[in-house]
Amino acid sequence: MSKEKFNRSIDKLDVPLHKLIKREKIAIHQAKKKKKAKKMATRSFLTACCLCLGLLSTGFFSSNMTEALSKVPIIGTIYKEFGEMAADHIEKNQFATIIEKQDQNESLTMTVKEAAYDGGRLLVTVAYAGKTNLLLEEKSIGHQYVTINGETIKSAMETSTQSLLNSNTIIEMHEFTFTNYNEYGNSIEVALHGKNLFGTKGDLQVRFPLKKVQGKIxxxxxxxxxxxxxxxxxxxxxxxxxxxxxxxxxxxxxxxxxxxxxxxxxxxxxxxxxxxxxxxxxxxxxxxxxxxxxxxxxxxxxxxxxxxxxxxxxxxxxxxxxxxxxxxxxxxxxxxxxxx
Missing domain, CATH: 2.60.40.1640 (Conserved domain protein.)
Structure with missing residues (x-):
């Protein structure tokens, strides 16, 4: 499948922005009410913000979804569907770096598709393909986190948004706004970690180097x-x-x-x-x-x-x-x- 066909298919997704569940504002409000729990008040979290699109009838999805996702970079329109405020700039200026690295176990394949980093923010887009149906219920999501240079990210804003494309395929975007701008320098090593994700069992990890995007700061x-x-x-x-x-x-x-x-x-x-x-x-x-x-x-x-x-x-x-x-x-x- 070509990149153009992929993007046209994504354009067909009926995903109004107001339906993309952005729980950062809720997390902020809750954190304000629980300020004595200072760890909660320090960062605004969006954990497992799940938009279940269901089984779509666009003709885009097939039994070869995993193969298609492994070949096609997920750019531009995906960021826009997730409500990412820099989506137009990412697409226009090709700021996303294609990663295409994966790890897998008996039940699930986790592929880091692309990432973008400018010293102040980090975006990571991931595709999951399961051998059986994947689950987005809160109790089934499992545990996942992202590190930079082997350490927990110091962030002021942090979101993780998932979209269920079909019964065994999930697209995910992680976003971090760092506490301190340019704390990590021009080059970083990013690692995505997952444990017992979406109703499956097992650990997954993908590591990759990433450079700051070329652009005026x-x-x-x-x-x-x-x-x-x-x-x-x-x-x-x-x-x-x-x-x-x-x-x-x-x-x-x-x-x-x-x-x-x-x-x-x-x-x-x-x-x-x-x-x-x-x-x-x-x-x-x-x-x-x-x-x-x-x-x-x-x-x-x-x-x-x-x-x-x-x-x-x-x-x-x-x-x-x-x-x-x-x-x-x-x-x-x-x-x-x-x-x-």
Whole structure:
């Protein structure tokens, strides 16, 4: 099967974005309620976010699915179906590195199809082919994790999304936004580990080297700050990279909020100098340390760097309604920091 036929088949999948279960926001909300469990509050998790598409009748799937998946790189449209904010850039600029390495046991074959890494994020796409039906129920998913250079990844945002393509084939995407940008350098060794996955028994592991994608990376240190009687929000740095636009924020609040566990986790949206708004799935947030002092915002990658980005934080009142904290609106100037 050609790459073009594969992509056309994927395009036929009826997967509205709102049906792609994005539980990061839920995880964030739950973590805020359980801030005393600081490990939970440190990272936003999406564990086993499963979209079961069922047995499709597009004519694409056959008994030779495993062979087809081993030959065809899964690019572009797969990232888009999973709601990946950098999907268009990955496809247009061919940022994904084809890996095609696999491990197998008596029941399951795990193939790492591609990966992308830009110093701030890591994306890994995986295909699973079972000899029998694969199960996506929570009790059957098993245990899996990704390491870099043999160590647990230090992440502020972390998701794992699965899609059941047919009864014995699953496509999966792992995404990590690192706590510290460029902590791992230009070249890394990635390993995907799995144990008793999708109702099967046995261990699987695939290791592969990965280099940072070739693309322009601009780091700006604006030191923009805003404060009111309770809070101070400072934009420490803004990084424009091939896979995202990243904003590192430092947030200070009264000391007693640490003591009585009432510290804030604001919901932000952003507006650029052209009036484009980034909200909902176009802006995601994670926590780089305990109790919300270092917050990371992730926006889509940008072809052109704007002259400014304005952040508006929101909170929720007792009735559960969002409202803007206009006194803490933060305009981040960017035009004077760009090396022409």
């Amino acid at each position: 601009v780091e700006i240190n604006p030191k923009a700050k805003v404060q009111d009687e309770s809070y101070t929000i400072e934009a420490e740095k803004v990084i424009f990279s091939p896979l995202s636009t990243r904003i590192d924020l430092n947030i200070d609040y009264p000391e007693q909020m640490d003591t009585n566990d009432t510290w804030p986790w604001f919901n932000f949206y952003a507006i650029d100098d052209q009036g484009n708004t980034f909200d909902g799935t176009q802006i995601e947030s994670g926590m780089a340390n305990d109790n919300g002092h270092h917050i990371i915002l992730r926006l889509p990658p940008m072809e052109q760097i704007p002259t400014s980005l304005t952040l508006i934080p929101r909170d929720v009142n007792q009735a559960g309604q969002k409202y803007n904290l206009t006194a803490l609106k933060l305009k981040i100037p960017l035009e004077h920091n760009i090396d022409e």
